[in-house]
Amino acid sequence: MADKEATVYIVDVGESMADCHNGRVESDLDFSMRYVWDKISTTVAASRKTWTVGVIGMNTDDTNNQQESEGYDGYHNISVLQEIGPMSMTSLMELRSMIKPSSSSGADAISAVVVALTMIDVYTKKLKYSRRIILVTNAESEIDDDEIDEVAGKLNESNVELVIIGVDFDDAKYGFKEEDKSAKKKRNESALEKLVSQCNNAVFGTMAQAVEELSIPRIKHMRPFKAYDGQLTLGDPSKYESALSIHVERYFKTKRAVAPPATTVVIKPDHGGAGPSQSTQTVDDDDDVHMGGTEFSGVKHIRSYKVNDPDAPGGKRDVDFDGLAKGYQYGRTVVPISESDFSVTKLETTKGFTIIGFVPFSSYEPFINMGETGIVVAQRQNEEAELSLSALIHALHEVESYAVARYVQKDGTQPQILLLKPNPGIEDSFECLYDVPLPFAEDVRSYQFPPLDKVLTVTGNVLTEHRLLPSVDLKEAMSDYVDAMDLSGFGVDDYGKPAEYAPIDELYNPVIHRMNQAIRARAVQPDAPVELPAEILLRFSQPPESLLKKAKREIHSLIGTAEVKKVPAKAQGKRGRKDTTKPLSGLDIDSLLGQSRRTKTISPENAIPEFRQILATAEDDATVESAAKQMGEIVRKLITDSFADLKYAQAAENLRVMRNELISLELPAVYEKFVRALKKSILTGELGGDRREMWFRHIVAGKLGLVTAEESEVSTVTVEEAAAFARP
Incomplete structure (x- = not known):
């Protein structure tokens, strides 16, 4: 059964809470609500109906509580802003509008605790609940401490946890003390601390520490979930008396944590106008969400299926989903499979847990573990099962299998195929079997890579010294670098001694916790920017600066030994101009060779280099079009002068360079114009007779046709148009 919680937040909204103190630029109320909003939004995100929340406003301008209505004194300026119940996004938005500073300051914090205690007693009755009262105040209003003993006794009797967090309260353990504190605040702070000291389950702290600890990710503790309750067998008990059968229970030991999924929403249409369209229908009003003054609603998807029917209006007819068959793509063909055929392929299985073999410890590679870990124990209150499972565990441990x-x-x-590891309970006095899923043959991909310590030549010779193998100096430099960057003892424990730098319990998944942080922030403040990630999430994203400084000598030594050099960035194509990559030496190779970079004519003997040279220095589209025209004439001449297919490959290579260069310059239209004319010339026999082999074997097969939109953003040619163009 899910755990039940009843939490009441008491928020001081008095006049003094609107002031800023101790160098903060936000009011005491806003500073305090950081903690309250974070806790409430966490409850909303959990979406558990058994986690209930109530909110009480202290020092409100009006009064709304049960004690005041029944005629009791001392409960003025205390209002119940929300009765105890499940918390939703809608109620969170409504509550946000009610939390604002008031103009009063006469409420009693002890009386507010009594109101909260009454709310919890009425709601939870004698049922099993985790009861909690959280009081947030700056203790600037008068507190009547005459009934502290009685209130503390009632809290202990109802088993209610009391948490009092004060703005600028003194805390010696945290190391904070407010200077120039008023006498009234000192007296009230002492009264609240006295109340906490008399409670069996209570916490007293300062708000600065509570806000600081909000950045620490919350670890979600999972309740044990029984995945299997049945027999663990070795052999078939129904056929053989010697078969082993043990009644066991299997629980999840580890569970993969994932980031919260996104939900598709739409702006809810105005009910006074036209309703939702047929293609987008909203779900029930319970799923409505108000964010930043806009009302959203969930989306329900509706699919319709149509088939071609010349007799139907529009040439298509709707069909029911029940009349469809599943189709699976096989190459370019869709193969339909009916439900009757599909049932043949489905493996009929029955519940079971059967040992099918054993493997020694030494022959198993841990890297093939897949999925989540489970734990197998004997059935509760079953001594026979406990003895049998214990015998199996110890037998596996003794034979190391x-x-x-x-x-x-x-x-x-x-x-699933599970690997069962025995835990005989020698170290932790807990006997069990740990299991991990193993891959099937189809899940394993075996790749072979060349060895890292030698080079095998084509003649079979083995080389231990090669330019691709690390030298002795490089190995020593790398070893020194690894030793210098060792993190195992770089941390410091509480006693100032070396410790592990990144312990496993301090490593958090930044994706999951950052996402949760952003969702909580956006839920509370829809219009405010999301704060930067918490420092604790980025703590281990970069190596520590002090360690880098310490290992600076080893790093430079490794760079020098390995001859590491910066690779120049690859030149990006620009429309009408293409930047060239300068050599590391900085020399102008063309000038040294006496070649002019302003060549405007392309010769057939050196077409590709000269074509690229012109494009590299082109300053306008006209120059590019002129070069493309010259290259096109060379391609046409190669095809015309070719004896049979001798020059087809050369013409295709020129065409490929022309196509790629024009794509990089975002001028695919120039190539499209040329290739359309080239196709017409080839198929009509204008280029020296029947040249269709050039079209099909080199242009179509070489994918030198039209440039599609997938290849260039400025192209408007679709894949279907390009495929149709390739056909004669």
Whole structure:
């Protein structure tokens, strides 16, 4: 059964909470609400109906509570802003509009605790609940401490946890003390601390520490979930008396954490106007969300299926989903499979957990572990099962072997192959079997790579010294660098001694926790920018600066030994001009060779280099079009003068360079114009007779046709148009 919680927040909204203190630029109320909003938004994100929340405003301008209505004194300026119940986004937005500074300051914090305690007693009755009251105040209003003993006794009797967090409260453990504190605040702070000291379960702290700890990610503690309850067998008990059968229970040991998924929403249409269209229908009003003054609603997708029917209006007819068959793509063909045929391919399985073999510890490679870890224990209150499973665990441990089992969680589910590791309880006095799923043959991809310590020549010779192999100096430099960057003892523990720099319990998934942080921030403040990621999430994203300075000598030594050089950035094509990559030496090669970079004519003998040279120095589209025209004439002449197919390959290579260069210059239209005319000339026999082999074997097969929009952003040619153009 899910755990039940009832939490009441008491928020001081008095006049003094609107002031700023101790160098802060935000008011005490805004500073305090950082903690409150974070806790409430976490409850909303959990979306559990058993986690209930109530909110009380202290020092409000009006009064709204049960004690005041029944005629009791001392409960003025205390208002119940939200009764205890499940928290939703809508109620969060409504509550946000009610939390604002008031103009009063006469409420009693002890009385507000009594109101909260009454709310919890009425709501939870005698049921099993985790009860909690959280009071947030700056203690600037008078507190009547005459009934502190009685209130503390009632809190202990109802088993309510009391958390009092004060703005600028003194905290010796945290290291904070407010200077020039008023006498009234000192007296009130002492009264609240006295109340906490008399409670069995209470916390007293300062708001600065609470806000600082909000950046620490919250680890979600999962309750044990029983995935399997049945027999663990070795052999078939229905056929053989010697078969082993143990009643076991399997639980999840580890579970993969994922980032919260996104939900598609639309702006909810005005009910006074036209309703939602047929293609987009909204879900029930319970799923409506208000964000930043805009009302959103969830989206329900509706699919319709049509088939060609010349007799139907518009040439298409709607068909029911039940009348469709599943189709699977096989190459370019869609193969339909009916439900009756599909049932043949489905593996019929029954619930079971059967050991099918054993493997020694030494023959198993841990890197093939897949998925989440489970734990197998004997059935509770079953001594026979406990003894049998204990015997199996100790036997596996003594022979140093793992068990391999076929696992089917329930009837009809896909089977898994699990590796069972014995835990005999020698170190932790807990006997169990840990399991991890193993891959099937189809899940394993074996790749072979050349060895890293030698080079094999084509003649079979083995070379241990080669330009691709590290030298002795490089190995030593790398070894020194690795030793210098060692993090295992770079951290410092509480006693100032070396410790592990990045312990596993301080490593958090930045994707998950950053996403949750952003969602909570956006839920509370829809229009405010999301703050930067918490420092604790980025703590280990970069090596520590002090370690880099310490290892600076080894780093430079490694760079020099390995001859590491910066690779120049690849030149990006620009419309009408193309930047060239300068050599590392800085020399002008063309000038040294006496070649002019302003060549305007392309010779057939050196067409490709000269064509690229002109494009590299082109300053306008006219120059590019002129060069493309010259290259096109050379291609046409090669095809015309070719004896049979002798010059087809050369013509195709010139055409490929022309195509690629024009794409990089974002001028595919120039190439498109030329290739359309070239196709017409080839198929009509204008280029020296039948040249269709050039078209099909070199242009179509070489993918030298039209430039599609997938190849160039400025092209308007679709894939279908390009395919149609390739056909004669």
